[in-house]
Amino acid sequence: MGQSTDSSQTVAEVAEFLAAEPAGSSRVTLRAITARDQDEFLDLTTASADLYGARMPLPTTPAAFQEFHARFDHVTTQGLLVCLRETGAMAGTVNLNSIIRGRFQNASLGYAAFAPTAGRGYMTEGLGLVIRYAFERLRLHRLEAQIQPSNEPSIKLVRRLGFRHEGTAPDLLYIAGAWRDHERWAITNTMVAPGPWPTHPTQPAH
Template sequence: MDHGDGVGVVRTTAEVEAFLSDRLEDSSRVTLRALTRDDQDEFVALVRDSAELHGPYMALPDTPENYQAYLARFDHVTAQGLLVCLRDTGAIAGTVFLNSIIRGRFQNASLAYGAFAPTAGKGYMSEGLRLVLRYAFERLRLHRLDAQIQPGNHASINLVRRLGFRYEGISPELLFIDGTWADHERWALTNTMFAPGPWPTHPTQPTR
């Protein structure tokens, strides 16, 4: 693959493809792939079409210039950008980000996600996030994922609750979004909460 993408995007693409190759029997309506330079026009158009849906909860790049700057942050090691795509058409249904990936004794990443208006409300993000959880725990060998969600974002809270995330409290003025420091609820999921395992450990995790 060479579409002018950075090394991080290329590495994420390889990891996602390797993960999916072990799941050829998957019957879900969606699949995953890395966010790439080639997705710029479709992604930006979807962000603009979804402005009302995302409201004050999520800020995504809505111009080509902002998109290219946004893409550069995904170095694969500390952050990965993923797309949830419809299996039958390839259309983008939503996006998922694994941010602040920390190894060692933490083995944690922060999960952020958003559906796009044209296909919202059809369960595609639920299926896509389940795939992302398996990718994070099986392929990336993370132990824990956390999600910070504004209290008024009931759709996102209901989604993580359905996926088995645990409520861990609220952090006042946690993130700067839509021009203000917004309070966020903290939700988290470990690999053993997701499925019993045993789960493979990452080489950077200490033995004791």
């Protein structure tokens, strides 16, 4: 399937997942990033620059947002927003990157909180929803988070959510002009609940 910036499939997937959620079970909700989010998203990433610095380079210009948004093709990458349930305001962003099917059924997580609401537990709840969405709706088996060792808040976040530390990869990702070491953290659906979990159609039978 070719690349597409049409977010309608992700919108539908998220809506179907949330429809099964108990009312009032979380202070936050999820929705797909769309082109209409550009202005609010840019205002928040600009205001949050000191919060995540060069560790999570997010767009701060219209051209950069358009390039960022064009990555989300639903098949290999999804862009999600964590929003406050009461107001709809964006509290953070979570990307499901490098979705690989077949025998892997894996995706890589990228996420960032936005400064106005950071430090209130919204991203813990939001990332918890994304994990369940990825396992229950997308039928992935495994999620990975690559985190720079100095990023203690992010490490505490994945620890709270039950990720396991799988070691450190030297020079893993090119960020802010240099190849950076990253700790590798992961969680599988069987670490959340024993199952049985429904398999994705692309997963081999044997």
